[in-house]
Amino acid sequence: MQIKLTFLGAAQNVTGSSYLVETKTTRFLVDCGLYQERELRGRNWEPFSFLPENLDAVLLTHAHLDHCGLLPKLTKSGFQGKIHCTEATAEIAQIVLLDSAHLQEEDAEFKRRRHEREGRKGPYPEVPLYTTADARSSFPLFAPLKYEESVEIGEGVEATFYDAGHILGSSMIKVMVMEDGEERSILFSGDVGRWNKPILHDPTLFDEADYILVESTYGDRLHQDQGKIDDLLSEVINSSERAGGNIIIPSFAIERSQEILYHLNSLLMENRIPHLMVFMDSPMAIRVSEVFEHHPELFDQEMMELIRRRESPFDLPGLQITRTADESKAINHIKGTVIIIAGSGMCTGGRVKHHLVKEIHRPESTILFVGYQASGTLGRQIVEGAKEVRILGQRYPLRAKVVQIHGFSAHADRDELFKWLSGLKRPPRQVFVTHGESHAAHSFASYLQGKEGWKVWVPRYRDEAVLN
Numbered sequence: 001m002q003i004k005l006t007f008l009g010a011a012q013n014v015t016g017s018s019y020l021v022e023t024k025t026t027r028f029l030v031d032c033g034l035y036q037e038r039e040l041r042g043r044n045w046e047p048f049s050f051l052p053e054n055l056d057a058v059l060l061t062h063a064h065l066d067h068c069g070l071l072p073k074l075t076k077s078g079f080q081g082k083i084h085c086t087e088a089t090a091e092i093a094q095i096v097l098l099d100s101a102h103l104q105e106e107d108a109e110f111k112r113r114r115h116e117r118e119g120r121k122g123p124y125p126e127v128p129l130y131t132t133a134d135a136r137s138s139f140p141l142f143a144p145l146k147y148e149e150s151v152e153i154g155e156g157v158e159a160t161f162y163d164a165g166h167i168l169g170s171s172m173i174k175v176m177v178m179e180d181g182e183e184r185s186i187l188f189s190g191d192v193g194r195w196n197k198p199i200l201h202d203p204t205l206f207d208e209a210d211y212i213l214v215e216s217t218y219g220d221r222l223h224q225d226q227g228k229i230d231d232l233l234s235e236v237i238n239s240s241e242r243a244g245g246n247i248i249i250p251s252f253a254i255e256r257s258q259e260i261l262y263h264l265n266s267l268l269m270e271n272r273i274p275h276l277m278v279f280m281d282s283p284m285a286i287r288v289s290e291v292f293e294h295h296p297e298l299f300d301q302e303m304m305e306l307i308r309r310r311e312s313p314f315d316l317p318g319l320q321i322t323r324t325a326d327e328s329k330a331i332n333h334i335k336g337t338v339i340i341i342a343g344s345g346m347c348t349g350g351r352v353k354h355h356l357v358k359e360i361h362r363p364e365s366t367i368l369f370v371g372y373q374a375s376g377t378l379g380r381q382i383v384e385g386a387k388e389v390r391i392l393g394q395r396y397p398l399r400a401k402v403v404q405i406h407g408f409s410a411h412a413d414r415d416e417l418f419k420w421l422s423g424l425k426r427p428p429r430q431v432f433v434t435h436g437e438s439h440a441a442h443s444f445a446s447y448l449q450g451k452e453g454w455k456v457w458v459p460r461y462r463d464e465a466v467l468n
């Protein structure tokens with residue numbers, strides 16, 4: 001038995017998830033993600049370290065860009081195998097890939113023009129990494145399956161997908177390899193979700209696995225108590241309404257926007273917030289919400305209860321869906337308090353910028369952050385209380401109230417990661433700690449070693465391991 005595992009991404013960093021597995025008979029990738037850290041983005045342009053046409057399949061854990069974002073490049077480079085994932089992942093990934101391709105095209109054009117004006121050349125070619133046509137050509141390769149359904153990806157190699165509780169359709173994948181009369185299992189955690197979160201099921205626990213790759217995004221910290229989300233949300237909405245201002249919620253299109261609607265729905269039913277107009281002003285969030293509506297089988301019990309009481313989980317009274325830019329602009333003419341959910345989540349682009357221009361200088365309005373704000377983003381400047389910020393080329397004083405609700409995170413914290421691993425009834429042969437900044441990954445690795453005494457390793461980019 002000899003299985004070769006190569007870490008091609010999310011190794012001492014959090015994006016670009018990709019692991020190459022090679023057995024005697026089969027060669028496949030688990031995830032094919034885009035690098036998003038500024039200093040690592042150059043890797044997106046490097047040729048693959050293997051021949052894409054020799055790959056039998058890709059197993060895709062979920063639809064976040066850092067897990068699926070290089071699939072169009074893979075197809076463009078000659079990959080013709082199947083992309084196995086759940087149905088919801090296939091649907092959301094296609095929305096995400098088209099959006100990403102569109103941004104790549106816009107970006108390349110913008111850079112080309114700027115460099116032309118400045119008479120210089122940038123570090124990367126001024127062509128898109130892939131186009132919308134490339135993205136579309138990867139779609140026929142998607143081979144959707146259901147949770148706990150097994151698929152043979154090569155002779156003696158079988159994969160089974162389990163609910164990861166991270167975003168809709170997200171999976172943990174267990175791969176069984178049979179060789180020379182022996183059998184080994186490799187468990188890929190994907191992104192581990194959280195217990196007792198609205199909408200989704202809890203992450204699946206496993207009895208046994210020989211080798212485990214576990215993510216460690218928050219492997220060095222603990223999340224705040226999430227029971228307070230409803231209290232904080234109702235307090236923000238009620239106080240903004242009393243002040244006569246609006247509430248702007250910069251939000252991520254996948255999961256977070258739908259979670260906000262879920263919380264607004266419950267608060268309304270409990271009469272804890274007034275009936276207000278709520279605008280979902282993000283074309284991508286609207287499309288992703290439609291995928292949610294196709295897949296009620298993925299919802300947890302509380303969500304099913306909510307659906308029983310209201311026909312659609314996201315159809316709260318007063319909800320307005322704004323599809324066009326004109327509809328989006330019309331929101332600004334409405335008198336009285338409104339709630340606007342708009343992308344992007346870190347205010348780096350999208351329609352939220354236009355709403356900020358209108359609201360950021362009004363002390364009666366509130367900007368409510370519900371997600372992580374990376375350094376160097378407009379969102380981060382606002383959260384950190386800058387006196388003045390630059391939006392769409394103009395400077396504006398920051399006078400609106402700024403509130404941040406932590407606790408929405410879709411990633412397990414240290415104790416939750418440990419809880420996920422503690423389902424095992426026998427020690428694994430080895431654990432690989434991936435998908436975390438160096439500090440988070442090493443800190444979780446030593447925590448695990450200290451608690452369980454298992455063999456734990458934190459691989460680096462392009463490191464290889466032989467599983468036997």
Ligand SMILES: [Zn+2]
Nearest residue numbers: 062064166191
């Ligand atoms: Zn994810």
